Amino acid sequence: MKWFDLTGKTAVVTGAARGLGRAMAVGLAQAGADVVLVTNRSSAEEAKQEIESLGRKAVIVQADVSDQQALPKIVEAALSEFGKLDILVNNAGIIHRTAAADHSFVDWQEVIDTNLHSVFTLSQLAGREMIKQGSGKIINIASMLSFQGGINVPGYTASKHAVAGLTKALANEWASKGVQVNAIAPGYMSTDNTEALRNDENRSRQILERIPAGRWGTAEDLAGAVVFLASRASDYMAGHVLCVDGGWMVR
Template identity: 45%
Template sequence: MLYLVENLNNNLFDLNDKVAIVTGGNKGLGKFYTIALASFGAKVFVVSSTQNGWDELREEFEKNNEFLELFQIDITTPNAAITIVNEAISRFGKIDILVNNAGMQRRNPIFEFNDKDWDEIIQLNLNAVYHLSKAVAYEMSKRKQGKIINIGSMQSFTAGKRIFPYTASKHGIAGLTKAYAEALAEYNIQVNTLSPGYIETDMTRVLKNDPVRGPEIEGHIPGGQWGEPKDLVGPLIFLASNASDYVTGVNLPVDGGYLLR
């Protein structure tokens, strides 16, 4: 035991000099992931389809003397993955971490969903993750190290009777994570899924305040309360850092025990 303690690395969670790509990292929980990674020392390359929130993000990084690059592109377009990788390398020289966060959800009763909704959601939430992960992993393989973090959901585990394509995509993310984890293990690249539970944000506040669904969700969580973005810091940094070097193919729920019931 003494040998183990003496040889522990006190910098396991240190991300200094690491370069992270975060898709959709300009708003919502994506913005939070961007700031959290930077807080632990990472240089962050944010990819987004719009420039919404860019000015606020720049101000946040400049205030703390942190490194940020922003790149606008629709990640579902042909060759977007290669373009993103080339741009990130041209600006930072390498890629250590990829957070596949960009996604969308649309809600409709079963007979009102149309093919366009299905195609667009699967294209962004699943197909784009496949292509970008492959392109980034190829670069990581040259250095024999890397972390890929796919963002899942409670719908990676459960059904969603009004969000069919979203549920399918998030189940797909869980499977894709396992496939990539096995394929990339020989290159010392760890691939995991981070699945937030019900986290209170500007976008989820309407759901939390819903007189029916709000109490239902709270009643389903053993602790009886929604999570906050800060509750994701530890799990995110763990999966992005050397602390998780022997963890791969995992779908980590951060849900306050929601899935226990």
């Protein structure tokens, strides 16, 4: 298990208070990492307590990742608390469901600021530190809509296509410097973002019929994948978008 051991590593996870972010943060702590929990709307105290119960350290940073001015303090918190930054998980994201003909620019801009601009800036800030130390792991959270068009989510789809492209662009520049940049594309997961779909009997049935695993994913389904991409086990992976989707993409 030495290949997956994260003892002594410092991780930053955005959107860490609940859902996918919390599960990934806890998974990293279970593998040995100390974690900076970045949250905006809700408290991350429960996640902090869960991580500390594992014998790891956790620090909460309250920040709106759509605000460019708030992003440097996230990296600064990791450096001041732990002296280094080894792992960045760009998980925070939002979605607005509106038909393209009616999709407001305000909604579009909010999604792009949160899902894309923050990923670039945080990756750049963290990447500079990782390049200096000669090692690091950046894990972006992509989507099935990094590959497909979706329905009534033009802003979200554009942002997640861009996240996949940015992952590859950064990997091209930084792999030779000891920094691996990869992404996870979750399938249809049981989270707040998919509540409207799960409550739509017709759409939920259509989605489940296409998933070979026969179920919606859970937040815990991402824990192993994020530990893999954060660990030595993935040192020769760069620019990859790893689908954790119950088989959706192969159907």
